[in-house]
Amino acid sequence: MQYTHLGRSGLSVSRLVLGTMNFGPQTSEEDSHAIMDRAHAHGINFFDTANVYGIQPGDGVTEEIIGRWFATGGDRREKTVLATKVYLPTGNGPNESALSALHIRRAFEASLKRLQTDYIDLYQMHHIDRNTPWEEIWEAFSVLRQQGKVLYFGSSNFAGWHIAQAQEAARSRHFLGLVSEQSRYNLMTRWAELEVLPAARAYGVGVIPWGPLNGGVLGGVLRKLKEGGAYRGVSGHAAAALAHHREAIEAYEKLSADLGEDPAHVGLAWLLAQDGVTGPIIGPRTTEQLDGSLRALQITLDDDTLAKLDQLFPSPAPNGAKPAPEAYAW
Template sequence: MRGRKTLIEYRLLGRTGVRVAPICIGTMNFGNPTPEDEAARMLDWALDAGLNFFDTANSYNAGESEAIIGRALAASGRRHEVILATKAHYPTGPGPNERGNSRLHLLRACEDSLRRLKTDYIDLYQIHRPDPTVPVEETLGVLTDLVRQGKVRYIGCSTHPAWRVMEALMISAMKGLARYVSEQPPYNLLDRRIENELVPLCQAHNLALMPWSPMAQGVLAGRYHDAQAVPTDSRAALRGGIYAERVTAAGVEVGKRFVALAEAHGVAPAHLALLWVKDQPGITAPIFGPRTLAQLEAMLPVATMQLSDELRAACDELVPPGTAVVNFHNTSGWMRMRVT
């Protein structure tokens, strides 16, 4: 397939000049449960198809996701084709300074990610979560140093409240520091709360939005018929904890209605779930995390599909704009709004 691209319309990554595919490939599954050889095939296949945007994190499978990507890109010689995003914040060891957004930790974390990824630069380096114990000036300061050293091209954040994003933008402008170009929030039809503040903020200041969990962990793809009967190969079953919390009776009920809506319009539910996020106002590229090459191949058509006004309105009837029926911010540490 190499050299035969689909007719993908690339999108600018915020106010940068970087063009990325409208679907970002998430790699949390690389190393567990996706074996390395299949992950390498997925990377090659995606690039052949024109999907050039990949997201990982140093915390995914204790760094193994990054390591697999690094070995695969080194073997294929295709690093220059990739817009590669990774993240830091979560613990990388037992020590008190092996976590968070301090200068000490981020310098070490970046060097470790560069080593695992077998590259001398990271295209988009993101702060995985806010750290209320560290002044944002310190975090932006070290990110600025990494940019000036050429180790990082652009910086962004993930699952930050709108006010923290705005605070960082203001400090960057006031102090001449590197500026966030992106935010990576949870967003799907079951949890639309970012539409209230974060989306308008990103539109006003031209930040890219790369939402995670666009298919609501498969609930919107029709994988769940009962919140108590969890598929054995699902994230809710394999990882439990926060993932299991996101599978609720209310969410599954909306998921069933969503599946019926998609099928009535002749669209695969998984396609519609990803398409709905991709074509929402302000969105740059939803993050789709396939487990297998077959799953990746099946979702490629969404990159060139367009959401109709009729389907958009029908989805709004299921879950009104700005509301939620499931809490996908349950890892944020700052979202207090209850979901009933």
């Protein structure tokens, strides 16, 4: 396994992040426990979850599954860098969502109980809260840190401006601030390159891409369809992506085949090659899928291959000769 520091912090995390969103809805508790054990065996120490993951939104089932796994012992908790989130509704009440000090306190304590632990390594804001001042948010978070209940804080789905706001507000309090940003980022969805990645690099915030295979579209969908296998993603977002980008996806799968690699592994390897990326979140539903994902760590994409991928899935920066945000300057 390869490790890196999480942003500018001293915390060492694996370059593949185990996503747990499938635990409960798609994967049984027994299989979820097996996947987490296998992840540790491979050296993956960074696990990501959220207080709203589960069979029904907000029921916390996924955190409970992880908590029962921790309770089986074997230093499972000590070997895990545990990340969870707060923001999305956990009920129907007016104070059961967003980032008020009240909701943060209640949601955090509920997560601790479900996870059967007394601290969280990385506590992430699941979304920006445009109605709660940063003074309130950072004060609530500083209390959790002073109590020893949270070690680091991160964000998710923030714009570059939000990262700047958060960091400057934290700086005014002499607080460490954010060490990570979890953002939707993959070969087909590169909007993060415009402002999020530059802001994150400037502030020492590690980027953790979610949706690294764009809902499975970058995972060899055309080959799987041709082989007649069932594919869970040929509907909704995936179907729309296929309809609009079929030619590019065909070329991408051919390029991957020419490299002798699975398209899913090429997509992960491309993310690992991007400046500022800590590691993509993988969401295996089986131990076999988890095992296969490790191949991405062994793939080195040369400049010619990276250029071909850029041609197939261009960056949204307005001037390809320069990276954003300098692409806007003259």
